[in-house]
Amino acid sequence: MSTLYARFAAHVDAALDALEAEGVLARGLDRKNVTVEPPRDPSHGDLATNAAMVLSKGAKMNPRALAEAIVAQLSALDEVVSAEIAGPGFINMRLAEAAWRSELAAIHGGGGDYGKSTLGAGKTVNVEYVSANPTGPMHMGHCRGAVVGDALASLLAFAGHDVIREYYVNDAGGQVDVLARSVHLRYREALGEAVGEIPEGLYPGDYLVPVGQKLAAAHGDAFVGKPESDWLILFRETAVAEMLVMIKDDLALLGIHHDVFASEAVVQAEKKPEAAEAFLRERGLVYDGELEAPKGEVDPDWEPVTLPLFRSTQFGDDQDRPIRKSNGSWTYFGADMAYHFQKAQKADALIDIWGADHAGTVKRIKAAVEALTGGTKPFDVKLVQMVRLLRGGEPVKMSKRAGNFVTLADVVREVGKDVVRFTMLTRKADAQMDFDFAKVVEASKDNPVFYVQYAHARICSLRRRIGEAGMNVEAAPNPDLLDAEDLELAKLAAQFPRIVESAALAREPHRIAFYLYDLAAAFHAFWNVGNDRVDRRILVVNNEVLTISRLYLADAIRQVIANGLSIMGVQPVQEM
RNA sequence: GCGCCCGUAGCUCAGUUGGAUAGAGCACGAGCCUUCUAAGCUUGGGGCCGCAGGUUCGAAUCCUGCCGGGCGCGCCA
Numbered sequence: 037m038s039t040l041y042a043r044f045a046a047h048v049d050a051a052l053d054a055l056e057a058e059g060v061l062a063r064g065l066d067r068k069n070v071t072v073e074p075p076r077d078p079s080h081g082d083l084a085t086n087a088a089m090v091l092s093k094g095a096k097m098n099p100r101a102l103a104e105a106i107v108a109q110l111s112a113l114d115e116v117v118s119a120e121i122a123g124p125g126f127i128n129m130r131l132a133e134a135a136w137r138s139e140l141a142a143i144h145g146g147g148g149d150y151g152k153s154t155l156g157a158g159k160t161v162n163v164e165y166v167s168a169n170p171t172g173p174m175h176m177g178h179c180r181g182a183v184v185g186d187a188l189a190s191l192l193a194f195a196g197h198d199v200i201r202e203y204y205v206n207d208a209g210g211q212v213d214v215l216a217r218s219v220h221l222r223y224r225e226a227l228g229e230a231v232g233e234i235p236e237g238l239y240p241g242d243y244l245v246p247v248g249q250k251l252a253a254a255h256g257d258a259f260v261g262k263p264e265s266d267w268l269i270l271f272r273e274t275a276v277a278e279m280l281v282m283i284k285d286d287l288a289l290l291g292i293h294h295d296v297f298a299s300e301a302v303v304q305a306e307k308k309p310e311a312a313e314a315f316l317r318e319r320g321l322v323y324d325g326e327l328e329a330p331k332g333e334v335d336p337d338w339e340p341v342t343l344p345l346f347r348s349t350q351f352g353d354d355q356d357r358p359i360r361k362s363n364g365s366w367t368y369f370g371a372d373m374a375y376h377f378q379k380a381q382k383a384d385a386l387i388d389i390w391g392a393d394h395a396g397t398v399k400r401i402k403a404a405v406e407a408l409t410g411g412t413k414p415f416d417v418k419l420v421q422m423v424r425l426l427r428g429g430e431p432v433k434m435s436k437r438a439g440n441f442v443t444l445a446d447v448v449r450e451v452g453k454d455v456v457r458f459t460m461l462t463r464k465a466d467a468q469m470d471f472d473f474a475k476v477v478e479a480s481k482d483n484p485v486f487y488v489q490y491a492h493a494r495i496c497s498l499r500r501r502i503g504e505a506g507m508n509v510e511a512a513p514n515p516d517l518l519d520a521e522d523l524e525l526a527k528l529a530a531q532f533p534r535i536v537e538s539a540a541l542a543r544e545p546h547r548i549a550f551y552l553y554d555l556a557a558a559f560h561a562f563w564n565v566g567n568d569r570v571d572r573r574i575l576v577v578n579n580e581v582l583t584i585s586r587l588y589l590a591d592a593i594r595q596v597i598a599n600g601l602s603i604m605g606v607q608p609v610q611e612m
Numbered sequence: 613g614c615g616c617c618c619g620u621a622g623c624u625c626a627g628u629u630g631g632a633u634a635g636a637g638c639a640c641g642a643g644c645c646u647u648c649u650a651a652g653c654u655u656g657g658g659g660c661c662g663c664a665g666g667u668u669c670g671a672a673u674c675c676u677g678c679c680g681g682g683c684g685c686g687c688c689a
Contacts, residue, residue, distance in 0.1 A: 069630090071628090071631090073628070073631090074628090075631090075632075076628095076631080076632065076633090076634085076635095077632070077633070080632075084631090084632090086630095086631065089631080089669070089670085092669085093669090099669070122632075123631085123632050123669095123670090124631085124632080124669050124670065125669080126631075126632070128632095169689070206689065209688080209689050210688075210689075211688090211689060327686090327687080341687075343687065353615090354614060354615060354685090355614095355685090358686095358687055360687080361687040362687060363687085365687090367687060367688090367689095368687095368688070368689050369687095372689095392616090392617075392682095392683065392684090393683070393684070394684085394689090395615085395616050395617070395683065395684060396615070396616070396683085396684040396685055397684090397685095398616075399615080399616085419616085419617075421617085421618095421682095421683095422683095462625090463624095463625075463626095464625085464626085466617065466618080467617095467618080467625080468618090468682085470624085478651095479651045480651065480652090481637075481638095481651085481652075482637060482638065484637090486651080487651095490649095490651070493649095494648095494649075497648095497649075498648065501648065501649095502648085505648090531628090534628070535628075537628095538628050538629080539628090541629075542628090542629065546626095547626095547628080550625095550626060550627095550636090551628095553626095553636085553637095554636085557636085557637095560652085560653090561653080561654095563648080564650085564652075564653050564654085565653095566647095566648060567644095567645085567647065567648090567650080567652095567653070568644090568653090568654090570648090573648050574648060575648040576648085577648090583648090612649090612651080
């Protein structure tokens with residue numbers, strides 16, 4: 037069943053087709069800016085289209101004249117009660133109540149699929165998110181990107197994309213060697229050596245203790261007093277594998293499961309960077325050259341060196357970027373470039389979710405993707421800002437030196453997965469956010485998590501209560517009993533498919549959260565009318581068919597809330 | 613020095629990719645609770661959308677330049 041907004045977009049399209057056929061409107065005009073939306077001011081009507089204004093220039097017509105022609109077409113529709121021209125050429129439509137009743141039927145018919153879109157047209161999108169270094173458990177710094185990436189992936193899937201959820205494991209850089217050395221220390225400790233204070237520069241966290249024990253149990257003292265070359269690779273691979281187990285457990289706490297864990301070491305072992313370099317050299321986009329001296333602070337040790345450089349300046353970067361170090365090994369960028377090339381083989385579009393501290397490297401990687409794919413694969417980097425942790429308004433103290441950062445697992449354990457996920461989506465990703473342990477679990481209207489869940493639970497309890505009142509909750513509703521006041525709620529619910537599409541286009545999952553808050557607020561307001569006016573209650577004593585019909589409305593709201601929450605990865609609650 | 617992000621009500625933030633009279637919560641004022649769960653509700657005041665230009669039927673939104681704040685600048689990862 038088509039949703040209301042999709043149907044009216046088609047109606048407007050058909051009206052324009054008809055005008056073309058009549059010769060009123062020039063053929064082949066670009067309609068991509070034509071919209072069908074609810075007007076900001078509800079007194080203007082239910083739906084508005086800007087078609088006349090957008091097309092008037094190309095049609096060489098006065099917008100109002102064109103609007104009149106379109107109005108004539110739209111007025112003929114059964115679902116349209118009135119269509120009027122307003123302002124500079126808006127067409128405002130008022131819909132028959134039947135239109136909103138049919139949308140309620142669409143919600144009930146669609147169930148969990150209501151709001152799904154074909155916008156994505158089955159195109160494959162690779163969403164890479166989290167990608168935390170495999171050197172320890174996840175801490176709160178990773179949390180927001182994880183949730184935003186996961187919700188975005190779900191949103192895109194809901195909007196009709198094939199989605200690949202991917203995690204890039206940085207298991208090839210210096211930080212995993214440091215990890216291996218840290219584990220070696222724990223290994224010696226497990227064999228009885230007193231290692232004392234963990235030296236500066238190594239990872240001090242206790243989570244490495246069991247890894248050392250495991251290696252000690254498996255290998256005994258075979259690697260004690262041996263040169264690093266004997267054990268580094270084994271220790272590194274073991275440690276990374278153990279860290280990934282921890283990270284996956286942490287992600288599972290948030291309900292996050294990636295489809296692909298891509299290893300940087302494998303990318304390198306498979307010579308992907310070499311292939312990318314050759315490809316770019318052929319096109320003159322990699323050359324051997326010297327880096328400019330760093331700007332700003334003067335480094336006395338700076339010496340010019342010849343390195344293979346990617347010509348990212350040709351794509352708007354301010355400097356060409358080295359892809360190999362002077363010792364011949366790959367820079368992070370060199371490998372990352374090849375990794376993105378690899379992802380682009382299996383997807384129509386790429387999205388990366390990064391922490392805002394990596395903003396400085398966006399240009400070079402976008403340049404690289406454009407160069408490697410000839411611009412055929414749209415590539416978007418979404419930056420996610422820092423989260424400030426507060427407890428009752430006071431910043432939570434953390435000491436990185438002591439390694440006692442706030443872990444994601446601790447937070448999830450304290451406030452719950454759903455609260456964490458919802459809260460992380462109550463702000464635009466690129467805006468800084470506060471996460472206050474006290475506020476996110478507060479049971480009040482200020483807390484959107486609670487308020488939305490409460491609306492869902494309220495409808496669930498309503499259903500139970502109607503049953504307890506001796507009415508048959510499975511009886512057939514009569515939607516004609518729903519009056520204009522009731523249908524205002526249906527109008528808001530009917531926005532959901534549009535919100536999904538616009539959020540997917542903008543790649544902004546937070547819009548779902550804001551919409552659900554609005555919908556919940558409208559439902560609570562609707563509910564509260566019943567406090568003063570008994571006839572406006574949903575449960576009307578001695579009137580089963582009216583009660584069931586209003587439950588039908590309320591259940592539609594519940595369904596939309598549930599669908600929105602499912603995109604966010606939040607479990608709707610039945611009671612509170 | 614350069615780049616990126618941000619600047620909307622006293623505060624925290626939305627603003628449907630350019631639409632009509634810019635919204636919500638908090639805070640402040642007024643009124644309302646023995647409930648289809650008041651875990652609140654109704655209602656009022658409060659805005660040079662940082663500033664100045666530009667683009668056009670139309671700008672908080674796009675462009676340019678300033679002002680102010682944050683982040684980043686590496687053969688690191």
